[in-house]
Amino acid sequence: MSHTGFPSTSRARAVLPSRSRAALPDDLQHIPWLAALDAEERARALADLRVVQVDAGELICRVGRPVTYWFGLVDGLLKMSNDSASPTGTGIPITFTGLSSGGWFGEGTVLKNEVYRYNIQALRKSVVAGIPAETFHWLLGRSIGFNRFVMNQLNERLGQFIAAREIDRLSQPDARVARSLAALFHPVLYPGVGEVLRITQQEMGYLVGLSRQRVNEALAALQAAGVISVEYGGVRVLDLERLRSYRPA
DNA sequence: TCATTAAATTGTT
DNA sequence: AACAATTTAATGA
Numbered sequence A: 001m002s003h004t005g006f007p008s009t010s011r012a013r014a015v016l017p018s019r020s021r022a023a024l025p026d027d028l029q030h031i032p033w034l035a036a037l038d039a040e041e042r043a044r045a046l047a048d049l050r051v052v053q054v055d056a057g058e059l060i061c062r063v064g065r066p067v068t069y070w071f072g073l074v075d076g077l078l079k080m081s082n083d084s085a086s087p088t089g090t091g092i093p094i095t096f097t098g099l100s101s102g103g104w105f106g107e108g109t110v111l112k113n114e115v116y117r118y119n120i121q122a123l124r125k126s127v128v129a130g131i132p133a134e135t136f137h138w139l140l141g142r143s144i145g146f147n148r149f150v151m152n153q154l155n156e157r158l159g160q161f162i163a164a165r166e167i168d169r170l171s172q173p174d175a176r177v178a179r180s181l182a183a184l185f186h187p188v189l190y191p192g193v194g195e196v197l198r199i200t201q202q203e204m205g206y207l208v209g210l211s212r213q214r215v216n217e218a219l220a221a222l223q224a225a226g227v228i229s230v231e232y233g234g235v236r237v238l239d240l241e242r243l244r245s246y247r248p249a
Numbered sequence B: 001t002c003a004t005t006a007a008a009t010t011g012t013t
Numbered sequence C: 001a002a003c004a005a006t007t008t009a010a011t012g013a
Helices: A010-015 A032-036 A039-048 A107-112 A133-142 A144-169 A173-184 A201-208 A212-224 A240-244
Strands: A050-054 A059-061 A069-075 A077-081 A095-100 A119-122 A126-132 A228-231 A234-237
Touching: A032 A039, A032 A144, A039 A126, A039 A133, A059 A069, A069 A107, A069 A133, A077 A126, A077 A201, A095 A144, A095 A173, A095 A201, A107 A133, A107 A144, A126 A133, A133 A144, A144 A173, A173 A201, A173 A212, A173 A234, A173 A240, A201 A212, A212 A228
Parallel strands: none
Antiparallel strands: A050 A126, A059 A119, A069 A126, A077 A095, A077 A119, A228 A234
């Protein structure tokens, strides 16, 4: 278990044949920045692109490990958290944010060539893609479209973290659930999310920091308000704007 | 493809 | 935290 990402060289591909595969055409539809590249750039990106499937609970990257890849979530659900287990950590487990389909992350760490400062863990069975840090830098150095994408990504994520601070100060559980959900539906950061997000109420509890029961209650309230509809194993957003600005009655 | 069973998820107490 | 009800996933005929 605890498979921690990609082999560090492409030669190692043969070592993990069952876990790692070439990108399927269907996956590529879900990689937003590919469209910004020219033919040559896209050719190299695709050649270096790795795709793996991870099971629920697996770590994609772990605090302290050297950066090898810039990651993107093709399908599934991930969470970003601190390292509560290690003796160097604060001891308090904190989930910083959830990541949904279409999201690419770790660019800050890759840019500075540091070690990862957080754990990325799969909340459910997911498909994760990645390009080597080297390729990332190569693209940054020559593709304006790619730079735009990364810059936009950084900017939007900054906005998300600011919003996350607000969410933390909200005491009203329904509103917290509403905002956190809205964050996972962010159209720029997570273009791959349709109108339904596959997430269990348990997972949402971990993400928001509430009990499953309370999440269940909050979702019922949001559904009653007409902003979402609750489905088995997921949530459908009916009105993203109202969800984002939800105030309990 | 369908029926049966196990597992996952939800709704309630 | 525990429980029952419901939905999905897996299995094999």
